[in-house]
Amino acid sequence: xxxxxxxxxxxxxxxxxxxxxxxxxxxxxxxxxxxxxxxxxxxxxxxxxxxxxxxxxxxxxxxxxxxxxxxxxxxxxxxxxxxxxxxxxxxxxxxxxxxxxxxxxxxxxxxxxxxxxxxxxxxxxxxxxxxxxxxxxxxxxxxxxxxxxx
Amino acid sequence: xxxxxxxxxxxxxxxxxxxxxxxxxxxxxxxxxxxxxxxxxxxxxxxxxxxxxxxxxxxxxxxxxxxxxxxxxxxxxxxxxxxxxxxxxxxxxxxxxxxx
Numbered sequence: 001x002x003x004x005x006x007x008x009x010x011x012x013x014x015x016x017x018x019x020x021x022x023x024x025x026x027x028x029x030x031x032x033x034x035x036x037x038x039x040x041x042x043x044x045x046x047x048x049x050x051x052x053x054x055x056x057x058x059x060x061x062x063x064x065x066x067x068x069x070x071x072x073x074x075x076x077x078x079x080x081x082x083x084x085x086x087x088x089x090x091x092x093x094x095x096x097x098x099x100x101x102x103x104x105x106x107x108x109x110x111x112x113x114x115x116x117x118x119x120x121x122x123x124x125x126x127x128x129x130x131x132x133x134x135x136x137x138x139x140x141x142x143x144x145x146x147x148x149x150x
Numbered sequence: 151x152x153x154x155x156x157x158x159x160x161x162x163x164x165x166x167x168x169x170x171x172x173x174x175x176x177x178x179x180x181x182x183x184x185x186x187x188x189x190x191x192x193x194x195x196x197x198x199x200x201x202x203x204x205x206x207x208x209x210x211x212x213x214x215x216x217x218x219x220x221x222x223x224x225x226x227x228x229x230x231x232x233x234x235x236x237x238x239x240x241x242x243x244x245x246x247x248x249x250x
Contacts (some may be wrong), residue, residue, distance in 0.1 A: 007241035010165055015237075017166040020185050072220070073213060076181025077174045112178060145173065 009124040022145035036131030046105040064142050090137045101126045154237040158203045164196045168231040171223040179219040
């Protein structure tokens with residue numbers, strides 16, 4: 001067997017492994033909704049004053065740890081959102097949306113923000129958008145694994 | 151094989167382990183075994199070798215009353231895998247270029 005044959009066989013093994021990994025990379029809807037609701041909690045925190053916004057941020061960090069532990073127990077592995085590849089752009093977009101939404105609520109809507117219909121519209125759009133983005137992340141991640149498996 | 155081929159990652163099972171570790175933060179032993187499709191003893195042997203090379207960290211923790219082992223890439227392991235993949239790809243590309 002030549003070096004090149006060995007290299008081809010090794011690449012084929014990796015592609016097959018990534019394909020099997022892709023088959024396991026399916027998270028339930030509630031898992032994506034949790035990301036959206038965490039974003040919503042951050043936004044609502046902005047309307048409740050500094051202390052509440054810090055508490056909301058801490059709550060989101062705790063939620064992230066709970067989700068991590070859940071994934072490790074349920075799926076036997078954890079994938080953070082900042083892996084290399086096209087999914088990284090979705091993670092950046094999610095992060096930018098979170099920062100932009102919180103800043104707009106804090107600076108762009110006159111207090112009390114929760115009395116402004118715009119706030120609630122923005123909240124629903126952000127929760128739905130981030131839930132969808134989380135699902136999109138999963139789709140792109142699986143396609144990357146499966147695509148590299150072709 | 152020649153070039154930047156990593157002899158530690160050369161074994162097919164180790165390369166498959168590395169391919170999984172490159173895509174996750176941490177993976178549990180039984181899950182990894184099922185993905186790689188090897189026996190417990192084979193996986194254990196290869197994980198030990200990767201650990202001794204400083205490519206993998208192994209963490210043991212109790213879960214549901216049982217002791218479980220979790221594997222993750224070290225930065226050194228991630229770099230070695232990336233270089234190894236580049237070397238494999240270069241070999242395949244050179245063969246294709248030779249064929250025209």
